[in-house]
Amino acid sequence: MIEINAKTREAYDLMHQGTLALAKMERHGIGFDEAKAQTFYVQLSEQIATLEQKIKKSTFYKEWQRSAKTEINIYSDLQLADFLYNIKGYTPTSVTKTGKGATNAEALGHLGIKEVDWLLDIRKLKKARDTYLGSLMRENNSGRIHPHYNLNLVTTYRSSSSDPNFQNMPKRDKEIMKIVRSCLIPSPGFHLMEVDFSQLEVSIAAAYHKDPAMIDYLKHDRDMHKDMAKQIFFLKKFDKNNPYHSYLRKAAKNGFVFPQFYGDYYKPCALNLGQKWGKLQDEEWKRGQGVLVDENTHLSDHLIKNGISSIYDFIEHIKKIERHFWGKRFPVYQEWKETQWSNYQKRGYVDLYTGFRCCAPSKSGSSTLSRNDAINYPVQGSAFHCLLWSVIQLDKQLELHGMQTRMIGQIHDAIVIDVHPDEVNDVVSLAKNIMTKLLPEHWSWINVPLRVEFEMTPQDGSWAEMQGLHI
DNA sequence: GGAACTCGCCAC
């Protein structure tokens, strides 16, 4: 629980009306296909049992059991770490914050032990079964689920969701996504629709730092990730239809640009880019290693040709890019970060444009905000408030027009809607008008255009069947 | 026997 520090009447009203609109969503809930969930639950359980039997028949298991005094639990990471790192003598690729050898997917995957890979497979299946299907089945109320939305739990004045948490349903892993999301369905005869703000946090950050170069990117919808991919991976030309280039663009986006915006620095970025995205495992790079940069060139060869032959060279390379990124590309943004940090140190709080004040710590044990916190909090909070304001307005409009469409969920920068088939076009224009026109008019501190994307399922299609809607 | 912690992992 946080202390809500609303400094203005407007901030108070946003919380008040927001709470009412979210409560309405919660009451309406989302349809749940119980039978489908039950089927998946059984299927997953069978897959888990099969893998478990395979493991228990293996010599790996027998050796593990022999090494222990009591009956081992193959699902205990503590016992697994002890066996692998203390008894078998493997070196963990990373450690946890308490200094023990890590047993996360990354670390275990590196070992190349097939029984351990089976354990990782089980982990994934159990996550889907117990965390997701399990919580949906537990919270099921006659074919509807009513996730809670909280406005009083997050330090940044974002929302959270629980029982079940509607804001972390699987999406990236397509197999797990289908299992979970296909159980979440519209009302009979309706569609599910999702409206997302495109790059909302980056756009809202621009209102704070006002960096002209960043504003230029956002105003003209220019592709920063492409520019960074070219620089990081020495690409002379970038072809967006080239799948190798698309991959490298994604690496630049997820391995450099986003982490930098959240306050990461060059060294972890470089290590991540090299190992996770570039698939370059050794410190010195040999010929023919890493992902492809074109039909017949591996990343290692490409980097060596450009004078980068080891992870140490690459760290230096990324260090230069980071310096250029903040010093030359976005100096005004950089300057704002420094000012924001020193202002926080002077005053002991950071204010949001939406009228809220952050001074409470998020992490236990610390009574102050870190530098990254002081920079990130106002952006994260007011970005969410753009979504919350939109939810309130859309709710009013749906009510005003006596529509049958209802909002049923909210995920930080997106609204999930249960749409009556006759109201599809109206909902699209209402949402688009509120989110891209009325919102920037209402909050004049917004200084770049806001964009939205729509997705929709077929009639009676589940949440796993979302398709882009071209407006 | 329950509270609190650790670890891992899902989302934005």
Next chain:
DNA sequence: AAACGTGGCGAGTTCC
């Protein structure tokens, strides 16, 4: 100076 921001949740484990 600091070193990726915000959550929820399940399972195992330890503390009281």
